[in-house]
Amino acid sequence: MKIxxxxxxxxxxxxxxxDELIEITDSCTFYDIFLGxxxxxxxxxxxxxxxxxxxxxxxxxxxxxxxxxGNVDCDTVKIPDVDFNKFTLLAISTQGSGCSASYERRVFKxxxxxxxxxxxxxxxxxxxxxxxxxxxxxxxxKIPEDYTIIIDEKEDKFYYLx
Numbered sequence: 001m002k003i004x005x006x007x008x009x010x011x012x013x014x015x016x017x018x019d020e021l022i023e024i025t026d027s028c029t030f031y032d033i034f035l036g037x038x039x040x041x042x043x044x045x046x047x048x049x050x051x052x053x054x055x056x057x058x059x060x061x062x063x064x065x066x067x068x069x070g071n072v073d074c075d076t077v078k079i080p081d082v083d084f085n086k087f088t089l090l091a092i093s094t095q096g097s098g099c100s101a102s103y104e105r106r107v108f109k110x111x112x113x114x115x116x117x118x119x120x121x122x123x124x125x126x127x128x129x130x131x132x133x134x135x136x137x138x139x140x141x142k143i144p145e146d147y148t149i150i151i152d153e154k155e156d157k158f159y160y161l162x
Contacts, residue, residue, distance in 0.1 A: 021108040021117070027141050030105045034091070034137035038074035039065045049151045050091040050135075053143070054084045088143040090118050092151045095133035099126025107140055114147045116140065121154040 039062060047065070052058045062079045082089055104121040120136050143149060 021110050023106060024109050024141065025106045028105075028107050029139040030103075031137035031139075032103075032134045034089075034135065035062065035065075035079065036077065038067055038077040039079075040067050048092065050089070051149050051151075052082075052084075052089040053145070058082060058084065058089065082139065084142070086142055087139050088116075088141075088149075090138045090140060090149065090151060091135045092118075092120065092153060093133065093135050094120060094122055094153055095131055096122060096124045097129055098124030098132050099128035099130060101125070101132035101134070103134060103136065105136065105138065107138060114144070116143050116147055116149050118149070118151045119154055120152070 047061075050061065052061055058079070066077075067074055102123045102125070104123075106119045108117040108119070109115075110117060118138055118140070122134075124132060
């Protein structure tokens with residue numbers, strides 16, 4: 001009887017966990033710059049968000065944003081290696097005004113709703129009119145194909161700090 005009660009409590013606890021967001025930030029790697037200057041072509045403006053799950057998508061994306069004009073080294077530049085059997089690559093371009101900017105990046109797994117949520121909070125500081133930006137690259141553990149990916153720029157976290 002005690003074993004049955006213990007099994008029931010374990011099952012109940014496991015079900016409750018499905019409703020929670022599990023933070024997986026520590027399993028992710030974040031980059032302000034991932035591809036470098038040779039990949040700042042004019043096509044970047046067409047990408048609000050980037051979600052890359054495999055090598056074909058990765059090569060198609062890098063080919064589309066590769067800037068070969070005016071820089072002889074860009075025709076031979078190599079892209080960083082990514083093992084898409086283990087990782088998914090995410091990015092969102094953010095920009096604002098200030099003397100500097102700092103970023104808080106967090107990633108959550110929502111098992112119940114089959115979602116990955118990538119949140120970026122940006123803090124712009126100082127009275128400068130300088131444009132501050134980042135592409136907010138994140139290399140996250142492989143996201144299953146049946147999961148929805150939400151990339152969220154937390155606008156309510158923007159602060160102007162003199």
